[in-house]
Amino acid sequence: MNLRPLLALIPFLLLPAAVASTADAEKRLKVAVNDVLAIAKRSSSGKALAEGLRPVLGKYLSFEAMTRRAVGPGWRQFSPAQQKKATGLFTTLVIRTYSDKFTPGQDPVVEFGKAVTPAAGRVEVPTTVLYQGSRYSVVYRLEQTGGWRITDIVIEGVSLIANYRTQFDSQFKQGGADAVLSALTKSVATP
Amino acid sequence: MKILILLLAVAAAPLLTSCSSAAKKQPDVAVAISDKSGDGKAVADVGADDDDLDEYAVVSIADPLEKVNRGTFWLNHGIYTYLIRPVSKVYRTIVPKPVRQGLDNAYQNVAFPVRVVNHTLQGNLPRAGQETGKFLVNSTVGVGGFMRPSDRIPALANVPSADTGQTFARWGIGHGYYLVLPILGPSSVRETVGYAGDYALNPVNWVTILYGGYAWTLAIPYTNTVRSTPGQMDQYDAAIGNAVDPYLAARSSFVQYRAEVARRAIPVGAGTVTVSEAPAP
Numbered sequence: 001m002n003l004r005p006l007l008a009l010i011p012f013l014l015l016p017a018a019v020a021s022t023a024d025a026e027k028r029l030k031v032a033v034n035d036v037l038a039i040a041k042r043s044s045s046g047k048a049l050a051e052g053l054r055p056v057l058g059k060y061l062s063f064e065a066m067t068r069r070a071v072g073p074g075w076r077q078f079s080p081a082q083q084k085k086a087t088g089l090f091t092t093l094v095i096r097t098y099s100d101k102f103t104p105g106q107d108p109v110v111e112f113g114k115a116v117t118p119a120a121g122r123v124e125v126p127t128t129v130l131y132q133g134s135r136y137s138v139v140y141r142l143e144q145t146g147g148w149r150i151t152d153i154v155i156e157g158v159s160l161i162a163n164y165r166t167q168f169d170s171q172f173k174q175g176g177a178d179a180v181l182s183a184l185t186k187s188v189a190t191p
Numbered sequence: 192m193k194i195l196i197l198l199l200a201v202a203a204a205p206l207l208t209s210c211s212s213a214a215k216k217q218p219d220v221a222v223a224i225s226d227k228s229g230d231g232k233a234v235a236d237v238g239a240d241d242d243d244l245d246e247y248a249v250v251s252i253a254d255p256l257e258k259v260n261r262g263t264f265w266l267n268h269g270i271y272t273y274l275i276r277p278v279s280k281v282y283r284t285i286v287p288k289p290v291r292q293g294l295d296n297a298y299q300n301v302a303f304p305v306r307v308v309n310h311t312l313q314g315n316l317p318r319a320g321q322e323t324g325k326f327l328v329n330s331t332v333g334v335g336g337f338m339r340p341s342d343r344i345p346a347l348a349n350v351p352s353a354d355t356g357q358t359f360a361r362w363g364i365g366h367g368y369y370l371v372l373p374i375l376g377p378s379s380v381r382e383t384v385g386y387a388g389d390y391a392l393n394p395v396n397w398v399t400i401l402y403g404g405y406a407w408t409l410a411i412p413y414t415n416t417v418r419s420t421p422g423q424m425d426q427y428d429a430a431i432g433n434a435v436d437p438y439l440a441a442r443s444s445f446v447q448y449r450a451e452v453a454r455r456a457i458p459v460g461a462g463t464v465t466v467s468e469a470p471a472p
Binding site: 069070072090091093096097100101133135137150155156159161162164165166167168170171183184186187 | 247292349428429430432433434435436439440442443444447448450451452454
């Protein structure tokens with residue numbers, strides 16, 4: 001019996017699963033964005049905002065994946081202890097960078113665009129943020145890592161991870177994992 | 192010494208402003224993002240997909256002048272810290288927000304030839320038409336451009352901006368070398384020529400040329416410079432904030448941002464978000 005016609009049906013059978021999964025990612029992102037906006041609105045100072053965001057971002061972002069991508073292929077030459085240290089330090093930088101985008105008490109309006117799926121297990125959700133009279137394009141990249149998690153935020157075309165990647169790459173070339181870690185430590189120590 | 196700094200600032204003021212659209216030019220790093228996991232494998236365990244490590248391939252812009260550029264970068268950093276930021280702070284303190292917003296709107300409205308000419312050169316006549324419509328509506332109903340009633344007209348709201356550097360990118364011209372310009376900051380050979388084009392197309396700069404010699408004519412470009420400083424400082428801070436190497440962070444942001452601007456030059460289909468760079472009313 002010729003099974004080929006049946007094979008052609010497989011993509012259609014898989015389609016609903018993919019659609020459901022993209023919808024899950026979008027739903028997850030909306031919950032995350034609402035949580036963040038609620039904190040930004042009720043925070044009275046920049047410091048309170050950063051502190052309030054830490055547990056929320058920990059829930060929705062994959063700091064491990066973000067650090068790994070930001071370091072690049074050199075990551076494999078990090079010992080497990082170095083990887084852990086780098087992730088811890090980079091987490092602080094990401095939270096700080098993200099918190100700096102908000103002014104406490106301000107209430108940005110976020111419009112969600114149509115999500116795209118660049119690859120299986122990945123979703124990109126374009127959003128438009130209306131903030132203090134200007135519009136900004138913000139794209140969230142999410143990955144399926146045992147649940148949907150944000151792995152990159154691209155503001156006006158500038159990817160947070162790509163930006164750090166350039167910097168870590170240059171450090172790694174100069175002095176390997178140690179150079180990356182000491183640069184990270186220095187940056188975290190600078191308020 | 193103080194006088195010297197002041198002179199320097201005064202000399203550079205019209206330069207700084209001329210690029211109100213250039214102000215938007217954050218660093219543009221060509222981010223090559225390939226999808227190596229496009230084979231459809233489910234990325235269930237992050238630790239396992241080592242192949243993905245290179246997806247954020249390092250942004251490439253030739254930087255043979257890195258040593259000089261780094262010097263200029265830190266010189267600029269000093270000028271921003273001790274001169275431009277204080278000016279911007281005073282301006283923000285003494286000028287009420289609605290007036291600042293009005294001035295931003297008016298200067299952006301007047302700069303419409305920059306956008307119309309570039310949309311046209313990019314072969315995007317519908318957008319050139321939208322810009323002209325926007326200019327007419329805002330100049331009349333919006334009282335000389337101080338308000339932006341065009342935002343309430345769906346056909347005229349959110350028209351992507353256009354500039355000369357973007358046109359060159361659209362024509363397929365590459366960046367050439369990375370350059371850090373004094374005061375203006377991150378640029379490239381292509382974008383510097385672009386700045387010159389934007390400067391020449393911006394009527395704000397015509398007044399001084401046409402009526403050169405009269406002190407009052409300087410008020411127009413100088414006001415433009417001052418009113419654009421808060422936004423420029425915000426962008427600078429966003430680019431280098433929490434950086435490990437601020438020079439590389441600014442370069443990366445510049446290349447990425449300019450790549451995004453170049454992508455916006457290509458008309459987008461339905462379902463894609465278009466973003467205007469101009470402030471709302």
